[in-house]
Amino acid sequence: MSRRTAWDWVLLALAGLAALIVVLPLLLLLLNSFKTPDDYNNGGPLQVPTHLSFHGIQAFWTRVDFPQKLWNSIFISGTVAVLAVVVSVLNAYALGIGRVRGRFPLLLVFLLANMLPQEALLYPLYNLFKNVGLYDSQWSVIIIFTAIQSAFGTYLLASVYGTFPRELLEAASIDGAGRWRTLWRVVVPVSWQTLSVLLIFFFIWTWNEFLIPVTFLISNDKQTVPLAVASLQGDRLMDVTTTSASALLGLIPTLVFFLLFQRTLTRGVTAGAIK
Amino acid sequence: MAVTVSTRRTGRRGNAPRRRSLGYWPYLLPGAVLVAAIVVLPLVQNVYYSFTFYRGIRPPEWIGLANWQHLMHDDRFWQSFTHSIAMIVAMVVVPTLLGLLLAAILFDVVGKKFGGRVASLLRAMFYVPQIIPIVVASIVIGWIARPEDGALNEVLGAVGLDGLQQNWLGDPHFALPTIMTVLIWVQIGYPVVIFMAALQRVDPELYEAAELDGANWWHRFRAITLAVIRPEIFVVVLTCTIAALKVFAPVYALTRGGPGTSTIVPSYYSYSEFFQSQQVGYGAAVSTALTVVIVVVAVGFLILQRFVERREA
Numbered sequence: 001m002s003r004r005t006a007w008d009w010v011l012l013a014l015a016g017l018a019a020l021i022v023v024l025p026l027l028l029l030l031l032n033s034f035k036t037p038d039d040y041n042n043g044g045p046l047q048v049p050t051h052l053s054f055h056g057i058q059a060f061w062t063r064v065d066f067p068q069k070l071w072n073s074i075f076i077s078g079t080v081a082v083l084a085v086v087v088s089v090l091n092a093y094a095l096g097i098g099r100v101r102g103r104f105p106l107l108l109v110f111l112l113a114n115m116l117p118q119e120a121l122l123y124p125l126y127n128l129f130k131n132v133g134l135y136d137s138q139w140s141v142i143i144i145f146t147a148i149q150s151a152f153g154t155y156l157l158a159s160v161y162g163t164f165p166r167e168l169l170e171a172a173s174i175d176g177a178g179r180w181r182t183l184w185r186v187v188v189p190v191s192w193q194t195l196s197v198l199l200i201f202f203f204i205w206t207w208n209e210f211l212i213p214v215t216f217l218i219s220n221d222k223q224t225v226p227l228a229v230a231s232l233q234g235d236r237l238m239d240v241t242t243t244s245a246s247a248l249l250g251l252i253p254t255l256v257f258f259l260l261f262q263r264t265l266t267r268g269v270t271a272g273a274i275k
Numbered sequence: 276m277a278v279t280v281s282t283r284r285t286g287r288r289g290n291a292p293r294r295r296s297l298g299y300w301p302y303l304l305p306g307a308v309l310v311a312a313i314v315v316l317p318l319v320q321n322v323y324y325s326f327t328f329y330r331g332i333r334p335p336e337w338i339g340l341a342n343w344q345h346l347m348h349d350d351r352f353w354q355s356f357t358h359s360i361a362m363i364v365a366m367v368v369v370p371t372l373l374g375l376l377l378a379a380i381l382f383d384v385v386g387k388k389f390g391g392r393v394a395s396l397l398r399a400m401f402y403v404p405q406i407i408p409i410v411v412a413s414i415v416i417g418w419i420a421r422p423e424d425g426a427l428n429e430v431l432g433a434v435g436l437d438g439l440q441q442n443w444l445g446d447p448h449f450a451l452p453t454i455m456t457v458l459i460w461v462q463i464g465y466p467v468v469i470f471m472a473a474l475q476r477v478d479p480e481l482y483e484a485a486e487l488d489g490a491n492w493w494h495r496f497r498a499i500t501l502a503v504i505r506p507e508i509f510v511v512v513l514t515c516t517i518a519a520l521k522v523f524a525p526v527y528a529l530t531r532g533g534p535g536t537s538t539i540v541p542s543y544y545s546y547s548e549f550f551q552s553q554q555v556g557y558g559a560a561v562s563t564a565l566t567v568v569i570v571v572v573a574v575g576f577l578i579l580q581r582f583v584e585r586r587e588a
Contacts, residue, residue, distance in 0.1 A: 004388045011384045012393075015377060019400035022463065025415050026403065028426050044433060045426035091306035098299025106303075113314040115573055117521045119545045119562040123324065123331075123555055124317035147313035150306055179298060208408040210524040211546070226408040230528045233414060240424050247418060250411035258406040262399075265406075266468065 033245040040241050056245030064228040073207055073224040076138050081202040083146040085195055088153025093183050096161025107158060113151035118211050140216045149202045160194055200261050225250055324559035331555050342560040351536055355544045359520055365455035366462045366519035367512055374466025382474040402464035413525040416457045420444055447537035450530050454538055457525050466511050473504035513576045520569050541565040
C-alpha cells in the first residue's frame with residue numbers, strides 16, 4: 001500500500017457513496033418493515049421505529065402462508081438444479097469428450113435455446129402442458145427450466161470437457177472402464193468444481209424466474225416466493241409497512257443463499273464471462 | 276429419462292473414449308428430447324401461430340401475413356420497441372459505463388491504496404441487487420416510489436422540495452424512468468464484478484512503463500485497460516442487451532405496461548395479447564418479432580467481435 005493522495009481519498013469517497021446509494025433502498029426496507037403504519041406515517045421513512053413491530057411481517061407471512069411458498073421455491077429450484085446438471089453432464093460428455101458428429105450445429109441449438117425470449121415458447125408450452133394434464137403443476141415449471149438451464153449448462157460444460165485431460169480417459173479405458181463408468185468415476189469427480197458452480201447458479205436462476213411460473217402456477221398453494229410477493233401488489237389490504245415487509249421476506253432467502261455460497265458464486269460469474 | 280440411461284449400463288465393451296463412434300449418442304438422448312419438446316417444437320409452433328387467427332379455444336385458422344401486416348402499422352408494437360431502447364440504456368449503456376468507472380476506481384485506487392478488503396466490501400455492496408429476484412427488486416423500488424406515502428416523496432416533502440414530488444409510477448412521464456431506475460439498480464453490480472476480475476489480467480509492468488513514458492491515468496486506461504478487458508466488455512454488452520430486450524417482470528409487477536401504454540415492452544405486449552386479449556395469433560407475431568430481433572442482435576455482435584479480433588491479429 002503506497003502513500004495515499006488527496007485524490008485517492010476523493011475517489012474512495014465517491015465509490016463509497018455510490019455503493020451506499022445502491023444499498024440504501026435495502027436499508028430503508030429493513031428500517032420500515034418493523035414499524036406499524038402509524039409509526040411510519042408519523043415519523044416518516046427515515047426514522048428508527050419507536051417500537052419494534054412485527055405487524056407487517058406477520059400480516060404477509062400468514063396471508064401468503066410464507067413457509068409453504070418457501071418450500072415450493074426450494075423444491076422447484078432444487079429439483080431443477082439437480083436434473084439440469086445431470087442432463088448437462090450427459091450432453092457435454094457426448095459433445096465435449098465424445099465429439100459426436102455434428103456437434104457444432106447442436107451446440108448452436110443449445111446456445112439459442114437459452115437465449116430465446118420465453119414469450120416465444122409460452123403459448124405452445126401452455127397448450128402442451130394443458131394437454132398432458134400438468135398445467136398448474138409444479139412439474140411443468142420443473143420440466144421447462146430443466147430444459148432451459150441444461151441448454152446453458154451443455155454449452156458451458158461442452159467447452160470445459162473439450163479440454164478434459166485425455167490421459168485420464170485413456171487410463172480409465174485401459175483399466176477396462178466403459179463409457180458409463182468413465183463418466184461417473186472419472187469425468188464427474190474431476191469436473192466437480194464446475195458442476196457445483198452450475199448447481200448453485202441453476203438453483204438461484206430458477207428461484208428468481210417469473211414469467212413461466214406466473215403463467216403455469218395458478219393455484220395459490222403452488223406458487224413460489226417471488227410470485228407470492230408480486231401477487232399482493234396493488235391489494236388494498238397491503239399497507240405501506242406490510243408491502244415493505246413482503247419485499248424484505250422475498251429477498252431474505254436469496255440473500256442468505258448468496259452469503260452461504262458467495263465464493264462459488266463470484267468465481268462462477270467471472271469464469272462465465274471469460275468463456 | 277432414467278430408463279434410457281440405465282439401459283446403457285450393459286453396453287460396456289470398453290471402447291477407447293477417444294474414438295469417434297456412435298457410442299456417445301445415447302448420452303445426448305435425454306437432453307435432445309427435452310430441448311426438442313420444450314424449446315424447438317414450441318418455437319416452431321409459435322411461428323406458425325403468428326400466421327393464424329387463433330383465440331385459444333377453436334383451432335388456429337391460417338390467415339397468411341395478416342398479423343404481420345397489422346404489426347407494421349401497430350403504434351403500440353413500435354412503441355414497445357422504442358421502450359426497449361430505454362431498457363437498453365438502463366441495462367447496458369449506463370451500467371457498462373458506470374461499471375467501467377467503478378471497477379477501475381475499485382481496482383486501481385481502492386484496492387491498491389486502501390486494501391483488498393475495502394474493495395471487496397464495496398464490490399459486494401454493488402452486487403447485492405443482482406441476487407434479489409427481479410420482481411422483488413422492482414417492488415422495493417416501487418415501494419419507495421409509492422405516490423402517497425412512499426419514502427421518496429416523504430423525503431422530498433420533509434426537505435421542502437414538495438414541488439418535486441411525483442406520482443412516480445402513475446404519471447406517464449415518470450413511469451418509464453422509474454422502471455429504468457429499477458433496472459440500473461439491479462444491473463450495476465454485474466459489470467463491476469466482471470470488470471474487476473478482468474482487470475487482474477492487466478500486467479502491472481505495462482502500467483509502470485506507461486507511467487515512465489508520462490502517460491496520464493486516462494491515457495493508460497484507454498490504451499491498456501480497455502484493450503485488455505475488451506472481451507469482457509463484449510460479453511457484458513451482449514448478455515445485457517439480450518436481457519434488456521426480454522424485460523418483463525418489472526413491468527408486470529409495477530405498471531402492467533401503463534399508465535396507458537407508457538411502459539409497454541415487447542414481452543409484456545405479447546403476454547397481454549396471449550392471456551388478456553386472447554389474441555394468441557397476434558401475440559405470437561409480437562413474440563416472434565422479438566425473437567428475430569434478439570437473434571439478429573446476438574449474431575451481429577458475434578460477427579462484430581470476430582471482425583474486431585481479426586483486425587487486431
